[in-house]
Amino acid sequence: xxxxxxxxxxxxxxxxxxxxxxxxxxxxxxxxxxxxxxxxxxxxxxxxxxxxxxxxxxxxxxxxxxxxxxxxxxxxxxxxxxxxxxxxxxxxxxxxxxxxxxxxxxxxxxxxxxxxxxxxxxxxxxxxxxxxxxxxxxxxxxxxxxxxxxxxxxxxxxxxxxxxxxxxxxxxx
Amino acid sequence: xxxxxxxxxxxxxxxxxxxxxxxxxxxxxxxxxxxxxxxxxxxxxxxxxxxxxxxxxxxxxxxxxxxxxxxxxxxxxxxxxxxxxxxxxxxxxxxxxxxxxxxxxxxxxxxxxxxxxxxxxxxxxxxxxxxxxxxxxxxxxxxxxxxxxxxxxxxxxxxxxxxxxxxxxxxxxxxxxxxxxxxxxxxxxxxxxxxxx
Numbered sequence: 001x002x003x004x005x006x007x008x009x010x011x012x013x014x015x016x017x018x019x020x021x022x023x024x025x026x027x028x029x030x031x032x033x034x035x036x037x038x039x040x041x042x043x044x045x046x047x048x049x050x051x052x053x054x055x056x057x058x059x060x061x062x063x064x065x066x067x068x069x070x071x072x073x074x075x076x077x078x079x080x081x082x083x084x085x086x087x088x089x090x091x092x093x094x095x096x097x098x099x100x101x102x103x104x105x106x107x108x109x110x111x112x113x114x115x116x117x118x119x120x121x122x123x124x125x126x127x128x129x130x131x132x133x134x135x136x137x138x139x140x141x142x143x144x145x146x147x148x149x150x151x152x153x154x155x156x157x158x159x160x161x162x163x164x165x166x167x168x169x170x171x172x173x
Numbered sequence: 174x175x176x177x178x179x180x181x182x183x184x185x186x187x188x189x190x191x192x193x194x195x196x197x198x199x200x201x202x203x204x205x206x207x208x209x210x211x212x213x214x215x216x217x218x219x220x221x222x223x224x225x226x227x228x229x230x231x232x233x234x235x236x237x238x239x240x241x242x243x244x245x246x247x248x249x250x251x252x253x254x255x256x257x258x259x260x261x262x263x264x265x266x267x268x269x270x271x272x273x274x275x276x277x278x279x280x281x282x283x284x285x286x287x288x289x290x291x292x293x294x295x296x297x298x299x300x301x302x303x304x305x306x307x308x309x310x311x312x313x314x315x316x317x318x319x320x321x322x323x324x325x326x327x328x329x330x331x332x333x334x335x336x337x338x339x340x341x342x343x344x345x346x347x348x349x350x351x352x353x354x355x356x357x358x359x360x361x362x363x364x365x366x367x368x369x370x
Contacts (some may be wrong), residue, residue: 008203012236016281031296032282034187041194044195050197058193104330105279107306119262120335139333141264152306158326163333 013129015099021066042066071100081121090172101129117141138166221290222361230356251265260287275366285336339366
């Protein structure tokens with residue numbers, strides 16, 4: 001079924017967000033491939049390729065879909081390619097908790113880390129997931145100390161690396 | 174939703190739901206079942222941890238290859254013929270006596286398909302995804318892998334483009350083994366970082 005995503009003009013960001021929009025109880029109580037089924041079917045219904053009534057008639061029962069998309073297209077749609085940061089630079093992850101799709105996990109938002117690798121420029125998932133097309137941004141691997149993320153519950157010496165788009169980052173003060 | 178919109182009370186079994194959406198998409202010409210079968214065959218026949226094991230065994234026996242692998246994982250893995258979706262940008266991280274690496278995808282289940290195939294069930298479970306970054310040492314111990322004090326744990330959350338492969342340490346007592354024999358002792362879990370060989 002993933003094969004039909006291209007035909008429906010659905011990109012990876014839209015697909016991942018279709019799963020993030022699942023009812024949390026359904027998400028947590030269903031196996032992985034049911035997430036794919038629910039996401040793809042939701043996107044097919046939203047694209048007008050299928051109707052809920054028809055699907056439920058054929059399935060002979062209720063066919064739960066994901067919730068409506070309440071995500072917003074980000075304001076900054078400027079494409080960028082040249083990295084602003086170098087390996088070793090200290091950065092802070094912006095803290096904004098967008099309502100839609102993002103690849104900035106909440107557990108690093110607002111936290112300070114160090115750039116350890118530059119991965120080139122790639123399409124920003126937050127933008128492609130919400131109809132903004134393909135806009136590039138530099139991507140880095142950022143290293144966080146366990147203590148920075150988890151405080152007393154962290155461990156001295158252990159580190160967590162998260163791959164982040166440049167527009168998620170700001171200079172560390 | 175209109176007021177008279179009728180929804181059946183009983184949840185349709187997941188198999189019936191799959192058949193329903195599949196039949197609709199096929200009828201509309203949006204799904205090519207032969208293409209799907211080809212994808213499934215490719216996963217069953219060509220992708221899996223046996224590929225990653227070959228990469229590791231080569232790195233253990235060929236120092237120049239290991240250096241290329243750590244410098245540019247994508248190119249070095251392609252040398253052995255492994256490439257494709259979810260493997261377009263590979264980063265290989267090396268375990269040493271001082272450092273243990275662990276791979277996770279907290280946001281979904283990103284995983285290097287060409288070298289490891291599809292992820293195991295636990296890798297996609299919320300418990301693994303949250304605890305790998307929050308308390309990796311405790312999680313690993315519960316999974317049977319005790320990381321000695323003083324060994325640094327480096328967690329890699331594949332939240333964007335890079336897909337990670339752990340290069341485990343070569344076990345003692347394997348000096349006489351051939352590259353092929355070595356590939357046979359490399360496990361999937363050791364290349365995710367939840368096991369030490």
